[in-house]
Amino acid sequence: MAFSADELRVLRRALAIALNPTAPVADDEQQDCLRLADSVDDAIHEAGRLRSFLLADLARYRDALPGSAPGYTELLQDALAAGYDPRPEDLAALRALRGTPTGAVLLRRCQALAEQSVRARLAARTATRTAVRVPTTPAPRTRLLALPGGRAADEPKKPSDPPPAKPPIPLRPAPKPSDVFPPKRRPVPPPQQLAAG
Known part of the structure; x- marks a missing residue:
């Protein structure tokens, strides 16, 4: 322009x-x-x-090949000059025309352009994949504190140990399993009446 x-x-x-x-x-x-x-x-x-x-x-x-070979090669040269990437159909057509001097030259040129195009696409994909992969560092580990009771209660305390964390006191006592799931009672059979006779 x-x-x-x-x-x-x-x-x-x-x-x-x-x-x-x-x-x-x-x-x-x-x-x-x-x-x-x-x-x-x-x-x-x-x-x-x-x-x-x-x-x-x-x-x-x-x-319309092979009858349109001169027109096809001329149009292909114009398209390549305008930035056209040869397609697989073009490469197949040029392989059929490689017996002519123009067809052989165009085949080499189109193969080189197609290879450059494939390499550029692969490089773009690789760049996109590496850009997406951001190295992450693992989160720092939190220090575990022992709760009162268990094996730590039996061991003597060291002066360098921090005081154990106090668990929160629940507002109401935790229910026992028998409160949540009461035992099933066996049904009492009805009393049998003896027949007088």
């Missing part, structure tokens, strides 16, 4: 405004910046549309 001298002046003023947002901006300068932004958006949209058209045309020529 190339800018005219007038557009470069507007772009320079827009950058100055971005660097110093508190500076006053005249209405005509603001309108110039908006028009330039619209022009850039239109150019980006048009470039995307042309790229889509080029890729669709490339796919049509690839599907």
Whole structure:
């Protein structure tokens, strides 16, 4: 994308405004910046549309191989110049065309570009994984204190030992298991009546 001298002046003023947002901006300068932004958006949209058209045309020529070999190689060269990453279909098509001088040269170029693309993706994944892994240190261990009773009550106390922590006193006594689960009583059989006879 190339800018005219007038557009470069507007772009320079827009950058100055971005660097110093508190500076006053005249209405005509603001309108110039908006028009330039619209022009850039239109150019980006048009470039995307042309790229889509080029890729669709490339796919049509690839599907018509081997009869369309000259047109396909020319379109592929244009696409590669525009930053196109060759796909597996392109590599397969070029393997079929490697008997021609142009096909052999393009195959080597596309294989190198595909290898670079794969390496870049792997490096990005590795960088993402290592960035996610943040080394963590384990939390410091808390010191365990002995409660009164148990084996510690039988041992003599050392003068350097801190006093044992006192457990909180419950507000009501803990229930006994027999309070929670009363024993089951066996049903008393009804008295038997003897028949007189």
